[in-house]
Amino acid sequence: MDWNFISEYVPMYIQAAWTTLSLAFWGILLSLFIGLFCSLTLYFKVPVLKRVTAAYVELSRNTPLLVQLFFLYFGLPKIGIVISSQSCAIIGLAFLGGSYMSEALRSGLESVEKGQVEAALSVGLNQGQIVRYVILPQAVSVSVPPLCANIIFLIKETSVFSVVALADLMYVAKDLIGLYYKTDEALLLLVLSYLAILLPISIAASVLERRVRYAGFGN
Amino acid sequence: MQDLGIRVLLEGNNMIRLLDGLWVTVRISLLAVVISIVMGILLGMVMTLKNPVTKALTRIYLEFIRIMPQLVLLFLIxxxxxxxxxxHISGELSAVIVFTLWGTAEMGDLVRGALISIPKHQYDSSAALGLTGIQIYRYIIIPQTLRRLIPLAINLVTRMIKTTSLIVLIGVVEVLKVGQQIIEASRYTAPSAALWIYGTVFFLYFIVCFPISKLSGKLEKRWQN
Structure with missing residues (x-):
């Protein structure tokens, strides 16, 4: 191990980790919105939209992010749609994540009993209020464990961002291996960086899961 | 321009080459899945032991494999x-090693979950009947766990196939790489080939994974109780 080399390149990894994290943040945020929208259309069985959403969910769940990114980044410019690397990464992650989030939220929505909605109707809440005050709070508490799992999954998926010419952690590691043949050092830093990102999130997720377990009604 | 692009797919044996590339991906995932299922069942059984040493070791293994992106594991190997x-480990061999390690961890956790979901009285009453440890697993526990396990294991196959797309990044010639070769070869004759080739690869993955995930969902629903 060449410790000088390691200390020299730590800042590069930190910067790359920062790139990964900020893209992951926007991608995940967007995927939560897409997921919420999709799960609500599926839950309320909105006529035409329901089919479109179902097709989208199947399409995005059954294809790898890598292939989606290739299509977005190398395929679409051929018909005049040029997207920057960053937007590509965010769109790709949101396209993939949206369906996973939708499934997670839908399982939560479906766990809310019919009696809850009926009771809400009988006290005179309108449709919007029922969703906002009755269904969502209960559904989200059930959905938290799968949502957390999806967030971790999506952060892990960001490791393919290097294919759309983004200097993420994988890119830096591969670069250092190629340039200096410092394989051990580069890989050690790579593993440590991902541990530094994912370990706290995974621990926070399990703490959060334990806390919201009591939020459900009647338990 | 665009009709030129779609022609590339049908030119020569391009479509066959793409399918051959897809087969490389599918072959690696199937091989890894088969080994992972066998090893995962063993790992899952070990994980239910009360021994603190095996508990700690399997836990560390599981957490490490699960927290690392699969691409990092590929790089490590x-x-x-x-x-x-x-x-020298060829790209294909390292892919099989990595996906077996990963699949074993995932499968092990599924098996453990299925095993501990079996009520304790099942173990107790079979022990009371005088069955040995192996007999308890063979006749009582395994048949019940299989029903919970098979849909999840099938689902693992689709996850494995999707994840295997990463092997292009360690230099294995699979469907994406073949696609790139075709695009490069027809750079001047069909400039818009990339759209069609990558679109095709996208749908090829969908065509492979969709039926498998549908099957898994259907079995899960049917065997719920």
Missing amino acids: YFGAAKAFNI
Whole structure:
């Protein structure tokens, strides 16, 4: 191990980790919105939209992010749609994540009993209020464990961002291996960086899961 | 321009080459899945033991494999192990090793979950009947766990196939790489080939994974109770 080399390149990894994290943040945020929208259309069985959403969910769940990114980044410019690397990464992650989030939220929505909605109707809440005050709070508490799992999954998926010419952690590691043949050092830093990102999130997720377990009604 | 692009797919044996590339991906995932299922069942059984040492070891293994992106694991084997032990591991072999390690961890956790979901009285009453440890598993526990396990294991196959797309990044010639070769070869004759080729690859993955995930969902629903 060449410790000088390691200390020299730590800042590069930190910067790359920062790139990964900020893209992951926007991608995940967007995927939560897409997921919420999709799960609500599926839950309320909105006529035409329901089919479109179902097709989208199947399409995005059954294809790898890598292939989606290739299509977005190398395929679409051929018909005049040029997207920057960053937007590509965010769109790709949101396209993939949206369906996973939708499934997670839908399982939560479906766990809310019919009696809850009926009771809400009988006290005179309108449709919007029922969703906002009755269904969502209960559904989200059930959905938290799968949502957390999806967030971790999506952060892990960001490791393919290097294919759309983004200097993420994988890119830096591969670069250092190629340039200096410092394989051990580069890989050690790579593993440590991902541990530094994912370990706290995974621990926070399990703490959060334990806390919201009591939020459900009647338990 | 665009009709030129779609022609590339049908030219020569391009479509056959793409399918051959897809087969490389599918073959690696199937091989890894088969080994992972066998090893995962063993791992899952070990994980239910009360021994603190095996508990700690399997836990560390599981957490490490699950927290690392699969691409990092591929790099560790393909670049790291090659240098550390001074051996050459081909891209395909490292893919099988990595996906087996990963699949074993995932499968092990599924098996453990299925095993502990079996009520304790099932173990107790079979022990009371005088069955040995092996007999308890063979006749009582395994048949019940299989029903919970099979849909999840099938689902693992689709996850494995999707994840295997990463092997292009360690230099294995699979469907994406073949697609790139075709695009490069027809750069001047069909400039818009990339759209059609990558679109085709996208749908090829969908066509492979969709039926498998549908099957898994259907079995899960049917065997719920």
